[in-house]
Amino acid sequence: MVGAGAWGTALALAAERAGRKITLWAREPEVVEGVAMRRRNPFLQNHLIPGAIKVTNDLAQALKGTQLVVLVVPSQYLRAMAREVEALLPADVPVVICAKGIEGDSGKLMTQVIADEMPGRPQAILSGPSFADEVAEGQPTAVTIASEDVGATHETAMASLAARVALSFSSPVFRPYLSDDPLGVEVGGAVKNVLAIACGIAAGRGFGSNPRAALITRGLAEIKRLAQALGGRRETVTGLAGIGDLTLTCSSEQSRNFSFGKALGAGMTPDEALAGKKSVAEGAVNAKSVTALAARLGVDMPICQAVYAVIYGGVEVDAAMKALLTRPIKAESRELEGLISLPNPANYDEPETEIPA
Numbered sequence: 001m002v003g004a005g006a007w008g009t010a011l012a013l014a015a016e017r018a019g020r021k022i023t024l025w026a027r028e029p030e031v032v033e034g035v036a037m038r039r040r041n042p043f044l045q046n047h048l049i050p051g052a053i054k055v056t057n058d059l060a061q062a063l064k065g066t067q068l069v070v071l072v073v074p075s076q077y078l079r080a081m082a083r084e085v086e087a088l089l090p091a092d093v094p095v096v097i098c099a100k101g102i103e104g105d106s107g108k109l110m111t112q113v114i115a116d117e118m119p120g121r122p123q124a125i126l127s128g129p130s131f132a133d134e135v136a137e138g139q140p141t142a143v144t145i146a147s148e149d150v151g152a153t154h155e156t157a158m159a160s161l162a163a164r165v166a167l168s169f170s171s172p173v174f175r176p177y178l179s180d181d182p183l184g185v186e187v188g189g190a191v192k193n194v195l196a197i198a199c200g201i202a203a204g205r206g207f208g209s210n211p212r213a214a215l216i217t218r219g220l221a222e223i224k225r226l227a228q229a230l231g232g233r234r235e236t237v238t239g240l241a242g243i244g245d246l247t248l249t250c251s252s253e254q255s256r257n258f259s260f261g262k263a264l265g266a267g268m269t270p271d272e273a274l275a276g277k278k279s280v281a282e283g284a285v286n287a288k289s290v291t292a293l294a295a296r297l298g299v300d301m302p303i304c305q306a307v308y309a310v311i312y313g314g315v316e317v318d319a320a321m322k323a324l325l326t327r328p329i330k331a332e333s334r335e336l337e338g339l340i341s342l343p344n345p346a347n348y349d350e351p352e353t354e355i356p357a
């Protein structure tokens with residue numbers, strides 16, 4: 001397990017429950033010390049880590065003899081980490097990507113980053129509605145595991161990397177589903193973080209259930225559009241890694257992205273809301289990469305754009321909301337999307353904020 005933040009640690013516990021032998025690689029000496037001496041990780045403090053899980057900050061030692069590498073560092077660090085791992089790992093050992101994000105500078109998906117840095121290496125992606133704390137606690141959880149080699153037949157699916165990874169984690173409390181659409185799976189994971197910030201903002205602003213339901217539903221339409229533009233399938237977005245993770249993170253204060261948004265909605269600046277946080281709110285970084293990618297592909301993602309405007313454009317929450325709500329009136333269905341655009345009579349004044357139609 002390369003990365004011993006909250007999620008790497010919870011996945012180590014899940015795999016240990018599934019009977020695997022785990023070595024956890026941690027970047028921070030205090031994490032190694034905490035796990036080795038007290039069986040506690042400061043990133044996931046409430047859970048005892050069984051002695052059978054080894055911990056080290058020596059990457060070569062962690063990778064020695066391993067049959068599967070699970071990469072669980074945040075998306076902005078995945079490229080550098082993959083480069084380090086590649087130099088130490090035999091070519092046939094597969095990797096599983098668990099980061100949820102789109103790379104800042106390049107706009108690349110995590111699978112593309114791995115293809116760049118680990119060319120030819122078999123890769124799968126694990127995503128879905130799964131708070132680390134609840135997985136660590138052994139609460140029932142279902143995730144999606146996707147790899148390109150799942151194929152269309154029983155035989156190819158059974159022999160696929162996704163199936164092998166699923167067996168590595170499967171236990172009576174952790175249920176993986178297989179997918180052959182890694183792209184659709186990862187777009188869901190990356191964009192839901194930005195949308196969770198939007199829902200947090202609405203909650204922090206004092207709004208209730210209606211705005212949240214609207215943001216989740218129209219946010220899902222944004223995920224579908226981006227996934228499809230990149231070659232993923234709309235159908236994948238209705239699965240665990242799409243609507244599943246979106247509903248989870250958009251409706252719980254356990255979500256770091258939702259909580260970050262909530263602080264913004266309550267009036268904090270982005271810097272104030274992130275101050276002193278050791279753990280990641282990936283959506284804060286990804287608001288930039290998601291909107292840049294959408295603009296490059298010509299994909300309409302007004303909610304993500306509004307989140308970007310609040311975090312990076314200094315736009316007030318109320319102005320961003322008004323701009324979103326008073327855009328031209330559109331059709332809801334896919335068939336009519338793009339055909340209808342009525343001037344909105346609710347737009348009494350010139351919009352103060354540029355949000356794409």
Ligand SMILES: NC(=O)C1=CN([C@@H]2O[C@H](COP(=O)(O)OP(=O)(O)OC[C@H]3O[C@@H](n4cnc5c(N)ncnc54)[C@H](O)[C@@H]3O)[C@@H](O)[C@H]2O)C=CC1
Pocket residue numbers: 003004005006007008009026027028043072073074075077081098099100101130131132133278279280282
């Ligand atoms: N925590 C959760 O419930 C879940 C998290 N994820 C995803 O897993 C990924 C990892 O998140 P968490 O484990 O929650 O992170 P975390 O917020 O618990 O910990 C931060 C992690 O970042 C690492 N880090 C900090 N600076 C670094 C650097 N320069 N290079 C490499 N690593 C560095 C730390 O070592 C630590 O592992 C993220 O992409 C997140 O979206 C996915 C599902 C659930």
Ligand SMILES: O=C(CO)COP(=O)(O)O
Pocket residue numbers: 100128129130131132193196245248249254255256257258280281282
């Ligand atoms: O991805 C997650 C659960 O599936 C964790 O969400 P947060 O990063 O918002 O806490």
